[in-house]
Amino acid sequence: MPRSRRSRAAEAVAAVLLLALGTACGSRLPKSDFEDRGASSPSRAAEPIRVGIITSATSPVGGSAFTGPRDGAEAYFDRLNARGGVAGRPVEVRLCDDGGSGVGNNTCVHRLVEEDEVVALVATTALDYAGASRVARAGVPDIGGQPIGAAYDTWPHLYGIYGSLAPREGTTGWDGRQYGGTEVYRYFKREHGARTAAVVSYNQAASAAYASLVEQGLKAEGYKVITEQVDFALPNFRAVAADLKDQGADLVFDAIDTHGNARLCEAMDDAGVEVTAKVTNVQNWTSTVAEDYRDAPRCRNALWATASSRNHEDTDHEAVREFRDATKGLKTHSQWQLEGWAAAMWFTDAARSCPEGDVTRACVDAFMNRGEDYTADGLLVPVRFERLAQPPATRHSCLSAARWEDGRGWVSQGDMDTTCFDVPQLPYQP
Template sequence: MRARSLVVIAALSVFALSACGSRVNDSGTPSGSPTQGGGVNTASDTGVTANDIKIGVIVGLTSPLGPETFSGSLYGAKAYFDALNAAGGVNGRKVTVVQCDDHGSGPDNSACVRKLVDDEKVFALAGVSAFDYAGAPYLNSKGVPDVGGQPTSNAYDQYPHLYSIYGSYYPRDGKRAGYDGKLYAGTENYRWLKDNLSTRVAGVVYYNVAPSQRYAQSVADGLRHEGYTVVEKEINYFAPNFDAAVLDMKARGADVIFDAMEDNGNLSLCKSMQAQGLTVKAKVTTSQGWTDTFGKTFADTPGCRNTTYAISTTRNYNDTNYPAVARFRADMAKYQPAREGKLSIWTLEGYASALWLTDAMKSCDADLTRVCVEKYLNRPQDYNGDDLLTARNFTKLATPPDSDTNCINVAKWEDSAGGGKGGWATRVTDMNTNCFTVPNLPYPAE
C-alpha cells in the first residue's frame, strides 16, 4: 500500500416505520426509525438526525486553474449519494449533501470549512479536492472526519481526522506532514514502464516554482533508482522556453517524458515536442490528467496524445466489465448526465470516497457517530471500495518501511478507443495483480 499518490500540485459519495411508539415531528416525519440492525435511529451525533445525515463537500468549482481541475470528485460523490438515497439511504437515513466552492484559495477554503462545520454542522466530509487546504487544522480540531479526499496538499499526510483516498501509513499526528517532514513514494510506475516499454532515458520537465521542483525531484530520484538516465529540464514559469528543453532531451535520447506542470504547460510541451520532432515511447501524465477531455485538449498534438500513459491505483472508468465500474457509469448517467464526456479518474475516486464513508457509516447501524466511523476507517483490514480501488488502509507505522508492495493500473490514450471518439484503454491484465515490491524513497513535504 503506497503512502500517498504523487500528484502534481503545479500553480496545481427505504425507510421502515416503527409499528408503534414513534414520535413524529412537525412535518409528519418519524423521528425514530428501526434500522437494518434492529435499533432505532436517533440524533446520535452532530449532523445526524433519525432520518438524515448531512455530508459536506469542498471543491474548487471556480479555481483559477479552471472549473474542471478541482471539481470532478464532487460529481462522483453526489452521484453515489443520490443512488444511495434512491436505494433507501444509510440504515434508514438519507444523505443530504452540502457543497462549498473554495475557489482554489486558502482563505476561501478556511471559510468553507467554518461554514460547513459551524453553520451547516455537517457530520463528515467526502469527495474533497482542495488545492490549498488551509481549513484542515480547524476541521481536524473539531474532530470532523474527511473521508477519501484528494491529497493535493500535505494535509492528508498530517492530520488524524483526514483520510486520503489513497490510504496512508503516516503517523498523521497533527505535527509535521509524513515522517518529520518527509513523504515517501515507491518506484513502481517507472519499473512498469521499463519492464513493458523498455524505456531507459527519461526527461523530467518542471517549472522553477517550489511545488513543481519538489515533485520533479522525487520523480527523478525514483527514475535513477530504477536505472534510468535522467535529463532534468527546468522551465521558467514566467518566460518559458520549451523548444530548448525539448531539443536537449531529443539530443540526449529521451524515450519517456515526465512533467510537473499543469495542463497549459503540458500542452506547450507537447506542441514543442511535435514541432521539434521529438518522438518517445511514452509521455506520462498523472492520474489528474486521466480525463475524457484529454483528447480534445491535445487535439493538435497527435503524436504526443497517442503516446500518453496515465498511472493510478483506481479502476479505469471505461472498464465496465467490472460490476462496480458499471454501477458508477449507470449512476453518473442517471444522476449527473451533464458529465457524460467529462468523466475522470477523480470523478470515480469521488464516487469511491462516498462509498468508503457510507460503508463506515453502515457499520454503525443506529448509533451513527464520528467515533464509530473512524473506528471503521482505522481498522487494520484493507479496503478496496468494492474493487474500485487497490487494497489500502490507515494502519499507522512508527517508521517508514524500506520497501513496499504496490499495485497499479495503467492506461494509454487511444484515438480509436470509445467507439472512435477516443479514450483511455487499460494496459494491464488486472491492477490487483500488477504489483511490484519496490523501495520507498523520501522527498521533502515542503
C-alpha cells in the same frame, strides 16, 4: 501580474502538488451495496445523515479543475438515496466552495463542521486545506479527500483516498518528511523496457522541487535521466523537444501544467520525437484529451496515465459500469470523478457499520481506523490507514495504468490487482 499568468502559476503549483502527493483485499460489494441493509430505530428512521463536501470550485486554477471528486460523490449519494439510503436514512449533502483560498477553506470548515454539524466530510478537494487542523480537533472524519497538500499525512481523523502509514499527530509524515515509492518507474522499466527518461519542469520552486523528486526515483530504478527546465513566462518547448530527440528519451515525465503539456506535445510532434510514453498524472486522466491535445496527434496517442484507482473507462468491471451508468448525464468523465464516487462508497460502508442506523462521528472514525485494506468494490488498489513509528524502507505497491488511443479513449494496460512491485520508499519534503 496579468490574470492569465496568475491562473497558470496557480495551476502549475497545484499540478506539482498533485503529482507529488497522489501516488502512494478490502470489501467486495455487489450492487446491493446501494440497498437498505437493516432497519433503523424509529427515532432515526426519517432523519437524514448529513455530510459535507468542500471543493475549490472557483479557485484560480479554473472552474472545473477540482470538481471531479465532488461530482462523483454526489452521483453516488443520489443513487444511494434513490435506493433507500443507509438503514432507511437519506444522506443529505452540504456543499461548500472555498474559492481555493485558506480563508475560504476555514469558512467552509466552520460552516459545515460547527454550524451544520456534519457527521463527516467526503471527497474534499481543496487547493489550500487551511482548516484541516480544525477538522481534526473536532474529531470529524474526512473520508477520501484528494491529497493536494500534506494535510492527510499530518492530522488524525483525515483519511485521504490513497491511504497513509504516517503517525498523523500534527507533524507531516515522519519528522516533516514524506515518502513515496518508485512503482511507476519500475513499471515502465520492466514492462516496456524503458531506460532513458526525461523530466521537464519550470524554473519555479514547486515545479523544480517535484522534478527533483521524480529524478531521484528514476535514478533509484537505474534510468539515465535527462533534465529539462524551461522559463515559466517564456518556455522554449522547441528546444526541449530537439534535445529529447537527440538524446533518445524513452519516457517523458513532467512537472508542468496542462497548458504547458499540450505545448510540449505540439513541439515534440513538430520535432518528430517518438517516445514509449509521455506520462501524465491522475488529474489529467480525463475524457477531454482529444480536445486538450488536438494539435499533437502523435504525442496524444503516446499519453499514459497512472493512478491507484481503476480506469474509469474499464466498463468490463461491474463497479465501473455502475459508476458510468450513474454519471452518464455528465458532459465529461474523469478519474477524479471515479475516486469521488469511491470516497462516497467508503463513507457509506462506514455508516452502515454503525449499530441500528445511529451514525456518529465516532462510529465512522472507528471504521476508518480498523487497519484493514479497503478497495471500494475493486475501484481502488488496497488502501489502509496505520500509524507506523518509522517509515517503511520498502512497500508492496500496485498501480493502474492506461494509454490514450484515438477512437477508443483510455485503454487499460494490464490489471491493477496484479501490476505490483516491491519498491523502495524515498523521502521528500512536501
